[in-house]
Amino acid sequence: MNAITPTAPVLPAPVGLLAELTHRCPLRCPYCSNPLELDRRSGELDTATWQRVLTEAAALGVLHVHLSGGEPTARNDIVEITQTCAKLGLYSNLITSGVGGALAKLDALYDVGLDHVQLSVQGVDAANAEKIGGLKNAQPQKFAFAERVTQLGLPLTLNSVIHRGNIHEVEGFIDLAVKLGAKRLEVAHTQYYGWAYVNRAALMPNKAEVDRSIRIVEAARERLKGQLVIDLVVPDYYAKYPKACAGGWGRKLMNVTPAGKVLPCHAAETIKHLEFWYVTDHSLGDIWANSPAFTAYRGTDWMQEPCRSCDRREKDWGGCRCQALALAGDAAATDPACSLSPLHAKVRDLATEEAAETPPDYTYRTIGSNVQPNVRSPLSEDVSL
Amino acid sequence: MTAPFPTPVADETQRLLSPDELAAALRDIGARRYHNLHPFHRLLHDGKLNKDQVRAWALNRYYYQAMIPIKDAAVLARMEDAALRRIWRQRIVDHDGDAPGDGGIERWLKLAEGVGFSRDYVESTQGILSATRFSVDAYVHFVKERSLLEAIASSLTEMFSPTIISERVAGMLKNYDFITKDTLAYFDKRLTQAPRDADFALDYVQQHATTPELQRQAMAALTFKCNVLWTQLDALYFAYVAPGLTPPDAWTPGTGLVPETTTAQAAGTGTLGPHDVPRLPRGVRLRHDTVRGEHVLLAPERTFDLDANAVAVLEYVDGSRTVRDIAGLLAEKFTADRAVIESDILVMLNDLATKRVLER
Numbered sequence: 001m002n003a004i005t006p007t008a009p010v011l012p013a014p015v016g017l018l019a020e021l022t023h024r025c026p027l028r029c030p031y032c033s034n035p036l037e038l039d040r041r042s043g044e045l046d047t048a049t050w051q052r053v054l055t056e057a058a059a060l061g062v063l064h065v066h067l068s069g070g071e072p073t074a075r076n077d078i079v080e081i082t083q084t085c086a087k088l089g090l091y092s093n094l095i096t097s098g099v100g101g102a103l104a105k106l107d108a109l110y111d112v113g114l115d116h117v118q119l120s121v122q123g124v125d126a127a128n129a130e131k132i133g134g135l136k137n138a139q140p141q142k143f144a145f146a147e148r149v150t151q152l153g154l155p156l157t158l159n160s161v162i163h164r165g166n167i168h169e170v171e172g173f174i175d176l177a178v179k180l181g182a183k184r185l186e187v188a189h190t191q192y193y194g195w196a197y198v199n200r201a202a203l204m205p206n207k208a209e210v211d212r213s214i215r216i217v218e219a220a221r222e223r224l225k226g227q228l229v230i231d232l233v234v235p236d237y238y239a240k241y242p243k244a245c246a247g248g249w250g251r252k253l254m255n256v257t258p259a260g261k262v263l264p265c266h267a268a269e270t271i272k273h274l275e276f277w278y279v280t281d282h283s284l285g286d287i288w289a290n291s292p293a294f295t296a297y298r299g300t301d302w303m304q305e306p307c308r309s310c311d312r313r314e315k316d317w318g319g320c321r322c323q324a325l326a327l328a329g330d331a332a333a334t335d336p337a338c339s340l341s342p343l344h345a346k347v348r349d350l351a352t353e354e355a356a357e358t359p360p361d362y363t364y365r366t367i368g369s370n371v372q373p374n375v376r377s378p379l380s381e382d383v384s385l
Numbered sequence: 386m387t388a389p390f391p392t393p394v395a396d397e398t399q400r401l402l403s404p405d406e407l408a409a410a411l412r413d414i415g416a417r418r419y420h421n422l423h424p425f426h427r428l429l430h431d432g433k434l435n436k437d438q439v440r441a442w443a444l445n446r447y448y449y450q451a452m453i454p455i456k457d458a459a460v461l462a463r464m465e466d467a468a469l470r471r472i473w474r475q476r477i478v479d480h481d482g483d484a485p486g487d488g489g490i491e492r493w494l495k496l497a498e499g500v501g502f503s504r505d506y507v508e509s510t511q512g513i514l515s516a517t518r519f520s521v522d523a524y525v526h527f528v529k530e531r532s533l534l535e536a537i538a539s540s541l542t543e544m545f546s547p548t549i550i551s552e553r554v555a556g557m558l559k560n561y562d563f564i565t566k567d568t569l570a571y572f573d574k575r576l577t578q579a580p581r582d583a584d585f586a587l588d589y590v591q592q593h594a595t596t597p598e599l600q601r602q603a604m605a606a607l608t609f610k611c612n613v614l615w616t617q618l619d620a621l622y623f624a625y626v627a628p629g630l631t632p633p634d635a636w637t638p639g640t641g642l643v644p645e646t647t648t649a650q651a652a653g654t655g656t657l658g659p660h661d662v663p664r665l666p667r668g669v670r671l672r673h674d675t676v677r678g679e680h681v682l683l684a685p686e687r688t689f690d691l692d693a694n695a696v697a698v699l700e701y702v703d704g705s706r707t708v709r710d711i712a713g714l715l716a717e718k719f720t721a722d723r724a725v726i727e728s729d730i731l732v733m734l735n736d737l738a739t740k741r742v743l744e745r
Binding site for chain 1: 666739
């Protein structure tokens with residue numbers, strides 16, 4: 001592997017830290033970005049370690065901390081951890097399902113200086129939303145939580161992950177965001193990693209539905225300008241160029257798992273040959289600069305054609321390494337989401353084919369499961385073209 | 386005829402130059418007189434101009450763009466050879482397009498709109514400097530009155546334009562956050578059109594400047610054209626950089642622009658005016674980033690990099706001062722015109738309000 005040297009002259013400082021405080025969550029969404037092997041409570045980092053990690057992050061140049069999970073409010077020390085962010089000047093963003101104990105802790109979080117709340121909504125229609133999230137009575141809890149967020153004057157973002165089970169509700173998500181007083185709405189088409197990869201055939205919408213959802217968002221942006229900001233993430237498989245995953249490998253983001261493993265993105269563990277370092281063994285700065293997982297695909301030296309000579313190589317950084325591995329069988333290949341990848345047409349056909357079939361049942365996420373992905377690959381012969 | 390533009394090479398030699406020597410002599414004129422050397426262009430490309438100075442440039446330069454097809458039609462009208470006309474008419478097509486919404490003039494209007502102008506105001510040319518009008522008109526008269534050789538030779542500044550265009554596009558994209566690749570689409574086309582046109586014109590001049598006197602005329606024509614371009618920048622510099630003496634009736638900042646928040650008004654959320662009190666809501670914080678040594682505005686799921694001007698404004702946003710108060714403080718601090726500052730900061734604050742990171 002042609003990794004850049006740790007002493008490379010311009011190593012940008014990370015701007016964001018995704019702190020996956022726990023994998024525990026009352027919801028069981030079939031597109032969860034957590035890995036298939038979820039960390040158990042007994043293996044989670046303790047409060048003092050998280051506080052040290054946050055201190056190191058601030059010194060390193062991190063500006064935003066995304067307190068995530070699982071459900072971050074499932075941690076008993078969520079208030080202390082948030083307070084540490086505030087003391088360090090770190091911008092704290094709570095990424096929550098709003099169910100379980102979330103509402104009970106919200107006022108305390110506000111008091112210690114929480115900056116922003118991102119609340120997930122699985123659907124607009126309660127029955128549909130609760131089927132997707134796998135938890136009864138979740139919807140009213142979410143609405144009550146959102147109401148308290150805006151009452152307190154905290155900025156609220158609604159996050160809706162879009163797939164074939166709710167793509168007909170995109171207008172509804174926009175109306176809901178306005179009704180709940182959100183300033184931002186994320187209309188994020190599912191990215192097919194983790195549990196979403198396992199459930200791809202159950203989740204993949206067809207191209208016409210995707211196009212329609214994009215038109216709805218564009219019209220609403222114009223109509224609601226100055227009132228609601230709508231961020232749109234389009235699905236990779238139907239895109240022309242891939243996204244700059246995590247802003248480029250090892251360029252902007254660090255992701256710390258509940259057990260303290262540090263990843264360049266939340267799905268990076270699917271690349272089995274990478275060596276990840278733990279915050280319990282190394283400082284965050286050392287990991288950012290020197291850990292093999294971060295240096296492996298940083299910059300452009302590792303690229304193959306067509307990325308290597310492409311003039312977009314420093315725009316999208318070759319797309320997503322995890323997707324390259326999952327779809328092309330090689331983590332250093334061009335992300336097949338890119339129209340310049342030789343596999344792109346097959347990937348798109350695969351998506352089209354899956355979207356046309358009757359969706360299988362969801363495989364809900366659970367801790368201690370032994371799920372093996374059984375997903376069709378564009379490399380295998382059984383893909384009819 | 387007396388020589389109004391002495392050109393050293395021909396005067397010294399008084400002999401017929403070979404085609405290559407002639408090309409070199411013409412290039413030498415560009416190397417010394419082309420407007421990429423003008424201080425105004427250095428400022429433009431290096432990001433040293435403010436938004437209003439870039440606007441002044443875009444507005445004035447529009448008149449030049451708009452008159453180019455008229456100039457080329459005048460040249461065309463003097464060509465007796467159909468083959469020649471067929472080649473030359475491509476220039477008119479390039480500028481006017483084949484249909485509404487197409488062509489170089491349209492792309493320049495897009496550029497002007499991209500920096501905030503209303504299209505009608507730009508097309509009216511009512512705000513341009515008189516010096517711009519005089520220079521451009523002189524060019525049109527020149528091609529009507531002088532020989533066809535001189536008319537064609539005067540177009541040879543196109544030999545030098547690919548350099549300036551590359552510098553300009555790279556410099557402007559890098560240095561001005563209000564300039565996008567789309568705004569500069571005009572120059573994409575010119576990168577291929579200009580060399581094609583220049584190749585033809587150079588070839589024509591080399592073939593038809595068959596005596597020392599004709600060669601001298603061709604060089605004088607190119608010098609004249611360089612001066613047409615240079616003079617326009619002198620005028621812009623004088624009016625909008627230093628000493629900043631804007632003639633009566635010429636454009637002043639704040640006029641001819643499209644209000645940036647029209648759509649927010651339509652949505653009923655209202656626009657920030659001079660008497661409103663802006664504030665940063667909870668969840669939006671101005672912070673000095675000690676690691677990178679710069680100020681940033683931290684907001685939900687995003688970070689805004691701030692330039693020194695934006696920091697100066699936001700440091701006065703305290704939830705009790707009005708926009709006018711803030712403009713007054715800044716005018717004192719920077720000894721600048723309060724009205725100009727007020728109109729600039731209203732644009733900036735309304736932009737942040739549209740992004741939901743500023744409220745009143």
